[in-house]
Every structure is written in structure tokens, then in C-alpha cells.
Amino acid sequence: MALRFSEVCIDAADPPALAHWWSTALGWPTEPTEDGDIILKPPGGAGPLWAFLAVPDDKVVKNRxxxxxxxxxxxxxxxxxxxxxxxxxxxxxxxxxxxxxxxxxxxxxxxxxxx
Missing domain, CATH: 3.10.180.10 (2,3-Dihydroxybiphenyl 1,2-Dioxygenase, domain 1)
Structure with a gap:
């Protein structure tokens, strides 16, 4: 069995706003998905996609x-x-x-x- 690293999923209260911030910070384009998530695409396919997903919970502890x-x-x-x-x-x-x-x-x- 082989695995391919496809996406990093980032929970967000406001996926469009957070994706826009990271898009500006990294210079990567954004793309909405059919289910309302936002994707950031690294240039030239150099790395996984970043998927910003809506969640109702606030972040309360340090990232793991x-x-x-x-x-x-x-x-x-x-x-x-x-x-x-x-x-x-x-x-x-x-x-x-x-x-x-x-x-x-x-x-x-x-x-x-x-x-």
C-alpha cells in the first residue's frame, strides 16, 4: 500500500478570510470547492494543497x-x-x-x- 500526501486541512471559523490571509502571505492562488471549502495551491505543485474548512469551534490550545x-x-x-x-x-x-x-x-x- 502506498500513500500520497495530498492536502493539509486547516480548520477555520472563517475559511474565506483565513485562506485569503494565507494566500496574501504566501502568494499562492485560492480556489473555492463545490462544498464551500477554500483551497490554496502551491506554485508548480510543489507540495500539498492547503484546504480551509469551516468549523464551529474556536481554537483554544497550542497547535499540535x-x-x-x-x-x-x-x-x-x-x-x-x-x-x-x-x-x-x-x-x-x-x-x-x-x-x-x-x-x-x-x-x-x-x-x-x-x-
């Missing part, structure tokens, strides 16, 4: 899985994402080389040090 991004310039990218509406998040990381941010619905992600 999160995204790590490697920028060309960490501080410039942190500043850009904060200007788009991300916020700094404290998940108990202390002083590390990465910066933890949260999207508008509170989903944590990391901006790593530039390589």
Missing part, C-alpha cells in the same frame, strides 16, 4: 502541528507578516533563533533564521 518557513531575511519577513495581521505568539519557546507568529485565527507558525 505547525508550519516552519525559511525566509531570505527573517526580520523583513516577520515585519511583513505582522503588517498583514499576524501576531507574535508565546508557546514557551524562550529565546530561540526562530520567531513564533500566529495567523489571524491564532494558528501558530515559525519563521526560521535565514539560511
Amino acid at each position: 502541528i505547525h508550519f516552519d518557513f525559511v525566509p531570505d531575511d527573517q526580520q523583513a519577513e516577520v515585519d511583513r507578516l505582522l503588517a498583514l495581521g499576524a501576531r507574535r505568539a508565546d508557546v514557551g519557546q524562550g529565546q530561540e533563533s526562530w520567531v513564533v507568529l500566529a495567523d489571524p485565527e491564532g494558528n501558530e507558525f515559525c519563521i526560521l533564521a535565514a539560511e
Whole structure:
């Protein structure tokens, strides 16, 4: 049996708004599905689709899985994402080389040090 990684599913109170935020942050196009979800497509098929799904529940605890991004310039990218509406998040990381941010619905992600 073989498995293929197809999608990352992201629960959201407002899927269109959260998908739009991530589309702006990543520069990936969005596409609505027949059942009302929103899909983000990575350029050139480089990775799984991101599916934003409507859920009635609020996010109340730290994510069990999160995204790590490697920028060309960490501080410039942190500043850009904060200007788009991300916020700094404290998940108990202390002083590390990465910066933890949260999207508008509170989903944590990391901006790593530039390589």
C-alpha cells in the first residue's frame, strides 16, 4: 500500500478570510470547492494543497502541528507578516533563533533564521 500526501486541512471559523490571509502571505492562488471549502495551491505543485474548512469551534490550545518557513531575511519577513495581521505568539519557546507568529485565527507558525 502506498500513500500520497495530498492536502493539509486547516480548520477555520472563517475559511474565506483565513485562506485569503494565507494566500496574501504566501502568494499562492485560492480556489473555492463545490462544498464551500477554500483551497490554496502551491506554485508548480510543489507540495500539498492547503484546504480551509469551516468549523464551529474556536481554537483554544497550542497547535499540535505547525508550519516552519525559511525566509531570505527573517526580520523583513516577520515585519511583513505582522503588517498583514499576524501576531507574535508565546508557546514557551524562550529565546530561540526562530520567531513564533500566529495567523489571524491564532494558528501558530515559525519563521526560521535565514539560511
